Amino acid sequence: MIRFVICTTSLLICYFIYGFYISQYEINIIRRTFDRRSSASEFYDYRGIINVHSDISIGSSSPAKIAEAAKNAGIDFLILTDLNAFEDSIHNDSYSQGVLFLNGAKYSYLDSRLIFYSPNKELAGKNLGETQIRFADMLTQGEGGNKNSLLLLAHPFHLGFSWSGDFPTGFDGIELINLKALSVQAWQRSKASVAWSSLIYPFNPSFALARLFVEPSDELAFFDKVSQNQHLLAYAGAEASARAFPWSNYLVKFPSYQSSFEIVTNHVLLTSELTGNLAGDRNKIFNALKKGQFYIAFDALGDPNGFISTIEDRGKVHMMGSRVKLTKGLNMKVKVPNIEKTFYEVIVYKNGERYKTINEAEFSFVITEPGTYRVQVRVAVSMPLPDANRWITWIYGNPFFVTP
Numbered sequence: 001m002i003r004f005v006i007c008t009t010s011l012l013i014c015y016f017i018y019g020f021y022i023s024q025y026e027i028n029i030i031r032r033t034f035d036r037r038s039s040a041s042e043f044y045d046y047r048g049i050i051n052v053h054s055d056i057s058i059g060s061s062s063p064a065k066i067a068e069a070a071k072n073a074g075i076d077f078l079i080l081t082d083l084n085a086f087e088d089s090i091h092n093d094s095y096s097q098g099v100l101f102l103n104g105a106k107y108s109y110l111d112s113r114l115i116f117y118s119p120n121k122e123l124a125g126k127n128l129g130e131t132q133i134r135f136a137d138m139l140t141q142g143e144g145g146n147k148n149s150l151l152l153l154a155h156p157f158h159l160g161f162s163w164s165g166d167f168p169t170g171f172d173g174i175e176l177i178n179l180k181a182l183s184v185q186a187w188q189r190s191k192a193s194v195a196w197s198s199l200i201y202p203f204n205p206s207f208a209l210a211r212l213f214v215e216p217s218d219e220l221a222f223f224d225k226v227s228q229n230q231h232l233l234a235y236a237g238a239e240a241s242a243r244a245f246p247w248s249n250y251l252v253k254f255p256s257y258q259s260s261f262e263i264v265t266n267h268v269l270l271t272s273e274l275t276g277n278l279a280g281d282r283n284k285i286f287n288a289l290k291k292g293q294f295y296i297a298f299d300a301l302g303d304p305n306g307f308i309s310t311i312e313d314r315g316k317v318h319m320m321g322s323r324v325k326l327t328k329g330l331n332m333k334v335k336v337p338n339i340e341k342t343f344y345e346v347i348v349y350k351n352g353e354r355y356k357t358i359n360e361a362e363f364s365f366v367i368t369e370p371g372t373y374r375v376q377v378r379v380a381v382s383m384p385l386p387d388a389n390r391w392i393t394w395i396y397g398n399p400f401f402v403t404p
Contacts, residue, residue: 019203025384027207028302043269045305046076048285048294049261051106051115051154051175051237057082059241061257066240067096069257075099075265076274077285081106081115086126093119093282100274100281106154107131112161115175115237118149119286139170143231146170150290152235155181157218167226172289173233176219176396177264177296179209180239186212196386205259210300211387213263224352227372233292233321233398236264267304268294269319292321296396301379306337309375309397311367320398326370330402333364334375336395343380344394348373367402374399 053059054066061069063080070078077100080091085105093102104117107124114135116124125131138146153171155178156163175181187194194212201208226232240260268288274281288294297304311318312331318324336346338361346363348356350371367373375397382389 019200022200022207022384023203025204025207027210027300027381027383043271043308044273045307046268046270046274046285047074047265047299048077048079048268048289049075049238049240049265050079050152050235051081051178051239052078052257053082053106053239053241054080057085063091063101064096066257067099067101070099070101070261071097073258073261075261077102077268077281079104079115079117081117084108084128084131086123092121093278095276095278100278100285102282102285104150107135109135112156112163113154115152115154116149117286119282120148122149139168141170143169146172150286154178154237155239156222157181159184167230167232169230171232173235173292174219174223175237176223176234177216177236178239179237179260179263182214182216183212185214189214201255205255206262206300209255209259209263210298211383213298213300213392215393221352224349224372227399227401228351231321231323231401234296234396235289236266236296238264263298263300265297265299266294267297267307269308291319292398293319295320295398298392298394301381301392301394302337302339304337304377304395306335307377307395307397308335309333309400311373311400311402318400320374320400323401323403326367326402326404330367331364332367332373332400334358334362336361336377339379342382345378347376347378349376370402370404372399372401 049070052066054063055061059082066080067078079102081104083106091103095101102117104115105124107114107116108128109132125134138151150172151170153163153174155161156174158178158181183194197208197212223232223234238260240257266289268285270284270288274284295307309320310333311322311324312333313324313327314329324330334346336344344359346358346360347354350373355373356365375395376393377395378391379394380389381392
């Protein structure tokens with residue numbers, strides 16, 4: 001008995017010593033500037049979260065508490081997506097805690113889940129039957145047919161919700177990253193690693209979640225394949241509910257909303273600032289998300305403010321998500337924040353294949369062929385024992401669609 005007590009005490013002491021070490025550890029490759037407009041870019045950069053559940057459906061906190069968590073995480077806008085929310089459970093958009101709080105919903109459709117948001121507060125339907133009919137009609141629309149709403153395929157390869165068959169043109173995009181789906185992949189790959197993250201979570205929540213990040217290989221392959229033939233955009237979904245444990249309402253909300261919001265976000269690029277005017281700011285964010293004027297960033301690694309990818313055509317600047325006709329002298333420009341602490345590479349993909357790999361913070365090149373072009377930034381991340389150093393994608397840019 002004494003030996004057991006001594007061993008247990010020793011293990012607890014070692015655990016808390018390591019926990020203190022982990023609590024001091026930062027994997028940031030670059031410090032956050034807290035400036036919406038970087039000197040490296042002419043655009044304002046706003047961070048947003050999509051796919052969040054409240055206690056209206058399967059989440060563990062009220063919308064007001066979620067807005068507070070978003071504020072603490074430095075989030076500028078958030079789209080709430082409660083599951084199968086109909087007329088009585090969808091609230092009006094608002095500013096809450098200084099966060100632009102947009103109320104959409106997430107619906108069951110066939111064997112998948114769809115995220116729907118309308119700035120005009122159009123309803124997907126009064127019940128699940130009506131939503132099925134509405135979505136079936138929306139999905140058969142040609143590109144640009146659904147101008148007043150955003151329709152996304154959530155977690156396309158998550159267990160039990162895989163999309164099958166041809167991909168409809170009515171979708172605006174897919175969740176390239178869904179944190180819950182990636183956590184399931186991490187569990188399937190190494191249960192011991194997920195258990196270890198659970199143990200160190202109390203000391204450093206952001207690092208505990210970030211170390212489980214898995215490259216969304218299936219989603220990337222699917223996205224690159226489909227985007228060669230139609231206008232398709234990539235989004236990041238938090239799938240935040242703070243309810244990984246069934247008793248989270250009573251004991252601990254894990255992972256917390258704030259922790260989930262600090263890992264991966266959608267960075268919208270605007271030519272003018274958000275002003276606090278609900279109608280005007282909502283339209284700016286919606287239009288940018290609809291057009292693809294944003295990129296996905298693994299914020300746990302550092303502040304990506306200053307990243308920009310554009311195509312210039314005789315003085316006209318095209319943002320990510322644009323369709324651009326191939327002309328002589330078409331020029332693609334890329335800027336990345338100056339990274340001094342680690343190695344990095346900027347990869348330009350064309351039709352899903354590596355086209356160029358550059359190790360410079362700023363570069364440009366002439367586009368001579370039609371195709372779908374997108375940028376990805378990978379960094380070498382140093383992690384404490386027992387983790388090994390590894391390469392992780394920091395930024396996923398949305399594509400350009402260069403046509404003949």
